[in-house]
Amino acid sequence: MNFHLTSFVLSVIATSTPLLLAATGELITEKSGVLNLGLEGLMLIGAIAGFAAAYHSGSALVGVLVGGAAGAALACVFAVLTLNFLSNQVATGLALAIFGTGLSALAGSSYVGIAVTPLPALDVPGLTDLPVIGPILFGQNALVYFSFLALGAVAWFLTRSRGGLIVRAVGDSHDAAHALGYSVVGIRYLATMFGGLMSGLAGAYLSLAYSPSWAENMTAGRGWIALALVVFSTWRPLWLLVGAYLFGSIMYLSFYIQGLGLAVPSQAVASLPYLATIAVLVLISRDRVRVRLNAPACLGQPFHEAG
Amino acid sequence: MQLSLEPRGRQSLLWTVVSPVLALALTVVASGVIFALLGREPGTALYTFLVAPLLSPTGLPELAVKAAPLVLIGVGLALGFRANVWNIGAEGQYVMGAICGGGLGLAFPDAPALLLFPAMIVLGAIGGASLAAIPAYLRTRFNASEILTSLMLTYVMQLLLIYLVTGPWRDPEGYGFPQTALFSEAATVPVLIEDTRVHLGVAVALAAALVAWLVLSRTVFGFAIRVLGQAPRAARFAGFSEPRLIWGTLLLSGALAGLAGLFEAAGPIGQLLPKISPGYGFTAIIVAFLGRLHPVGVVVAGLILALSYLGGEAAQIDLALPSAVTGIFQGVLLFFLLACDVLILYRLRVVRRRVEAARTL
Numbered sequence: 001m002n003f004h005l006t007s008f009v010l011s012v013i014a015t016s017t018p019l020l021l022a023a024t025g026e027l028i029t030e031k032s033g034v035l036n037l038g039l040e041g042l043m044l045i046g047a048i049a050g051f052a053a054a055y056h057s058g059s060a061l062v063g064v065l066v067g068g069a070a071g072a073a074l075a076c077v078f079a080v081l082t083l084n085f086l087s088n089q090v091a092t093g094l095a096l097a098i099f100g101t102g103l104s105a106l107a108g109s110s111y112v113g114i115a116v117t118p119l120p121a122l123d124v125p126g127l128t129d130l131p132v133i134g135p136i137l138f139g140q141n142a143l144v145y146f147s148f149l150a151l152g153a154v155a156w157f158l159t160r161s162r163g164g165l166i167v168r169a170v171g172d173s174h175d176a177a178h179a180l181g182y183s184v185v186g187i188r189y190l191a192t193m194f195g196g197l198m199s200g201l202a203g204a205y206l207s208l209a210y211s212p213s214w215a216e217n218m219t220a221g222r223g224w225i226a227l228a229l230v231v232f233s234t235w236r237p238l239w240l241l242v243g244a245y246l247f248g249s250i251m252y253l254s255f256y257i258q259g260l261g262l263a264v265p266s267q268a269v270a271s272l273p274y275l276a277t278i279a280v281l282v283l284i285s286r287d288r289v290r291v292r293l294n295a296p297a298c299l300g301q302p303f304h305e306a307g
Numbered sequence: 308m309q310l311s312l313e314p315r316g317r318q319s320l321l322w323t324v325v326s327p328v329l330a331l332a333l334t335v336v337a338s339g340v341i342f343a344l345l346g347r348e349p350g351t352a353l354y355t356f357l358v359a360p361l362l363s364p365t366g367l368p369e370l371a372v373k374a375a376p377l378v379l380i381g382v383g384l385a386l387g388f389r390a391n392v393w394n395i396g397a398e399g400q401y402v403m404g405a406i407c408g409g410g411l412g413l414a415f416p417d418a419p420a421l422l423l424f425p426a427m428i429v430l431g432a433i434g435g436a437s438l439a440a441i442p443a444y445l446r447t448r449f450n451a452s453e454i455l456t457s458l459m460l461t462y463v464m465q466l467l468l469i470y471l472v473t474g475p476w477r478d479p480e481g482y483g484f485p486q487t488a489l490f491s492e493a494a495t496v497p498v499l500i501e502d503t504r505v506h507l508g509v510a511v512a513l514a515a516a517l518v519a520w521l522v523l524s525r526t527v528f529g530f531a532i533r534v535l536g537q538a539p540r541a542a543r544f545a546g547f548s549e550p551r552l553i554w555g556t557l558l559l560s561g562a563l564a565g566l567a568g569l570f571e572a573a574g575p576i577g578q579l580l581p582k583i584s585p586g587y588g589f590t591a592i593i594v595a596f597l598g599r600l601h602p603v604g605v606v607v608a609g610l611i612l613a614l615s616y617l618g619g620e621a622a623q624i625d626l627a628l629p630s631a632v633t634g635i636f637q638g639v640l641l642f643f644l645l646a647c648d649v650l651i652l653y654r655l656r657v658v659r660r661r662v663e664a665a666r667t668l
Contacts (some may be wrong), residue, residue, distance in 0.1 A: 033604065043642020077642070084311070084652070087645035090393055090454070094592055095641035109629040216631075223461050228455050267470035274459040278445070281456060287451040304312065305655075 006132050008239050008252070013144060014210055015255075016045070016248025018202040022226035023233070023240050025198025030230055031158060032191035033171035033298035036078055036116050037093025041222030046071040046203025048108040050117060051214045052279045053295040055058045060119040064143060064204045069199020072193045074100060079192040083185045089148050099218065111214045119143065119205075151196065155237035167191060171177045171296035174303040181231070184303050194247020197225065206213035221274065229276045234294040243280075312653040315473045318450035322650045326605075327597050328645035331611070337639050347626055356618035356632070357627050367619070368503035372575055373613035376401070376567035376587045378512040380501075381594035381605040383560030389523075389536040389600050392556045396457025397564040397589025399464035404565025405572035406468060407434025409579050411493030413476060414485055420493035427494060427569060435565015436558045438464065443557040447550040453557065454578045461588070469581045487579040496574035508570030513606065515563060520602040528555060561629065562590060585616060586634070598646065612637060 022039050029036050037044075050067025054060045078096050082089045119141040122128070125139040165185060165288040169177040174184045202222070209215050225247055233239035254272040257264070285291055335353065344353035362367050378396045387394045394400075408431030415423055438460060442453040469485070478488040496506040521530035531547040532555075542549070572583050594612050598604030619633030 041651065045399035081642060081646055085649040087648060091592075091596060091641070092645050094395065094589075094637055095645060098589055098593070098634060099638025099642065102631050102636075105637055106629050109631065221459070222457050224455060226457075231455075265470050265474060266413050266468040269465045271463040274462045277459050278451070278456050279328040282445050282449045282451045285451040288450050291450070302313065 002122075004207055005208065006135060008134050008138075008256075011139065011252045011256075012245065012249050014248075015251040017144050017147050018205045019226050019229060019247055020151060020241065020244035021143070021202035021205060022199045022223060022242055023229040024147070024151050024237075025202075027197035027228060027232050027233070027237065027240060028154060028158075029082045029169065029237065030061040030299055031171045031235065032088055032167045032188045033174060033193050033196075033296050033301065034082065034188050035089045035093065035300040036075065036096070036192060036195055037090060037227065038096025038100060038223075039195075039226050040201035040219055041220070042071045042074055043115075043199060043203035043206070043218070043219045043223045044104035045074050045100045046200030047202070047207035047218060048104040048111070048203075048214055050204030050274075051111060052107070053205040054056075054116045054208055055111065055114060058117070060117055060208050061142070063116070063208050064119065064201065067204025067208070068197045068200040072197040075193050075196020075199070079197070083188055083192075086304060089302070091302045097223070103218045105283065108111075108214045108216065108268065112216070114213070116208065116212050119209040126209050141209050143201060143209060147203070151237055151241055158237065158304070160281075171298055173255065174298050174300075174301070178303070178305065179282045186304075199226075202226070225273065225277050227280050228287050232280050233298065234284065234290060236294070241282030246280075247273060308367045311656050311658045313656045315652055315654055319651050319654075322647075323599060326647040326650060327599065327608075328643055330597075330640060330647045332593075334636065334640040335645075337643070338636055341632075341635065341639075342626075345628065347628070350628055355621050356453075356636075357614060359625075360614060360617035360621050365503065368505045369617060370610060370613050371509045372506070373506045373616045374609040375506075375508045376584075377591050377612055378606050378609035379508070379515055379567040379570075380560070380564045380588060380591035380604050381609055382512075382516050382558075383563035383597040385598060385600040385602065385605050386523065386532055387556035387560050388595055389551050390532040390556050391536050391539070392446075392553050394442070394457050394560045395454050395589070395592070396437060396439070396459075396461045397560065397591055398439045398584060398586065399457065399461030400561040400564035400582055401568035401571075401588050402464040402468050403438040404431035404568035405542065405579060405583055406464075406471065406568075407431055408569035409572045410471075410476070412573055413492050413579075416488075416491035416494060418493060419633055423493045424599045427573060428566065428614075431565045431569030432562040433565070438560040438566075439561020440467060440554075441531055443554045445462075446557075448554050451548070451554075454509060462570040467577065468583070472579050472581055477651070478578075485581050488586045489578045490573050494573060495577065504575055506570065506574040508567070510575055511566065511570070512609075513552065514567075516602040516606050523602065528567045532556065550662055564591075585630075590616075590637055593637050593644075594648040595642060597644055607624065612640075613627070615640075630640050 022043060027037060046067040049070030050063040054063025055064035078092055082090045084088050121139050121141045124138045128134050166182055169192045170184050170187045178184050206218055229240060229243040232243040253268045257269045258266040334663050335406040339349035339353050344350045344668040376455055380395060384394060384397060411427050411430050417511055442457040445451040446453045473485045474486055476487045478486055496508060499505050499507060535542040535547060535552050576583055590612055594605055594608045598608035615633050615636045619630040622632050623630045
């Protein structure tokens with residue numbers, strides 16, 4: 001197995017994109033003060049809904065849209081429970097993960113082992129054929145470009161727009177935002193559903209581009225890793241990009257090393273991304289002050305008008 | 308006219324008990340709808356899923372066998388959840404218990420049972436607890452979320468188990484299947500009731516629930532857990548050490564999950580396989596909540612969710628549905644439970660739109 005720079009970068013982009021998509025969505029959700037732990041379930045639902053839609057419609061693009069919509073719809077269930085019924089966000093997020101895993105397995109049981117046409121990659125005559133940078137810059141599928149676009153838009157929205165200021169206000173002090181006349185519940189609904197949409201897209205990326213097929217539990221913990229990424233970034237968009245690509249690289253390296261046929265058991269290498277998540281979480285969390293300064297102050301707290 | 312929630316100002320004891328019952332009823336209705344959507348006759352399907360498994364001659368003993376790991380893990384988790392310590396990695400601790408205790412049984416198959424089996428139990432508990440010690444250390448020392456660290460370790464443990472049963476521990480006479488040799492007679496969990504699979508783990512689960520109840524209601528440690536969960540500031544003023552409680556609840560729940568893993572591997576399964584749990588560690592989270600984070604409630608909830616496993620198997624055989632039906636039933640149940648729980652702290656009020664107020668202005 002020869003080390004090849006272009007294919008290395010392409011593979012890292014492929015493993016990083018779903019992480020970046022899901023984490024970007026969760027960033028907005030958490031910035032509005034809602035902690036949605038159910039990303040794993042949302043991604044699985046997005047993956048199977050996207051796959052099924054692509055299979056029946058014959059269009060991967062339709063699949064991507066349906067996957068995103070399915071994620072948003074399921075996130076809506078989470079929003080109803082936590083925002084209207086004021087349920088514990090940690091417990092509800094876990095319920096979402098369990099439910100999403102079960103529902104995707106049930107819905108997907110008849111799709112195992114089927115192939116679909118994967119999401120097409122961009123092909124610009126001349127540009128895509130450029131050595132090294134051609135396939136990297138001009139040969140990706142729509143979701144890869146979208147992941148960068150979305151991150152840029154979110155970064156701009158949070159720091160440079162009035163809407164972003166309101167979202168942050170709701171996340172940092174829901175009582176003050178409410179007193180100013182903003183609809184705390186309404187804004188949190190939108191933020192939660194945006195998170196669901198992005199997780200759904202991340203799932204659809206897995207089942208339509210990364211490995212165009214459906215398998216039970218195919219996310220393999222990526223939803224949880226995306227959650228850890230948000231903590232890693234200490235809620236700053238640029239660091240989210242760094243984190244997603246760092247973890248994407250680690251994930252790809254673990255596949256790469258397994259392929260080398262070293263004397264190391266492949267399971268030991270396969271556990272690298274999970275151990276790296278723990279290591280990074282520890283490195284970031286140990287600075288309590290920085291975490292507290294950057295975390296949305298109302299993260300995970302239920303909001304009720306009467307207090 | 309619209310509905311609004313009005314704070315009660317204190318917990319409603321009535322709704323603490325009514326809420327899970329209502330949630331169960333709603334879940335049964337929702338399951339009927341899901342069965343109908345899947346093209347099965349809802350009445351028959353519900354009967355197959357929830358009633359028929361209990362009526363078969365092996366029904367009740369099997370229910371106890373399935374409930375044992377759920378209760379063991381759920382009791383530990385309930386203590387932790389009460390103190391806001393979120394051990395989500397019980398599944399990994401379960402696997403670790405099975406590996407540690409089971410490994411001993413595989414290494415000394417001919418040792419006397421009186422010596423071997425107690426040692427396996429102890430090692431299983433230590434295994435689970437030592438894995439739970441990692442999130443405890445990382446939370447108390449580095450402030451790292453135990454939710455994510457304990458969960459990540461679950462994936463690692465799963466990989467470790469696969470490595471062991473496909474590599475060094477694989478049964479040389481197992482025709483290349485990824486499995487260890489069967490546990491010897493001496494290394495197998497004793498069966499308590501003849502002609503059933505009801506094993507020692509069932510009794511241990513009940514005992515664990517009883518002890519946990521006593522700990523929670525009669526000891527300072529239990530009191531500290533309750534205070535830390537309900538009023539963290541008060542706990543600090545009272546001088547209860549938060550790190551000590553995090554360590555205590557995580558080690559305890561880890562040890563119980565490890566025990567559950569050992570009893571399952573060395574009992575009903577009889578060997579180590581790549582998959583030794585149908586998600587008991589995660590289902591136990593639902594068991595803990597449905598049981599109101601109370602040890603006695605956990606026993607009842609454990610039986611109910613054990614039924615969802617038996618029902619899932621029955622649905623697979625009799626209705627040709629995937630066993631994932633179990634996961635959906637469990638997820639929906641937790642959703643409804645969390646929604647109904649709002650009535651513990653709030654009461655529903657019908658309010659007319661405030662038109663009158665606007666008119667007087």
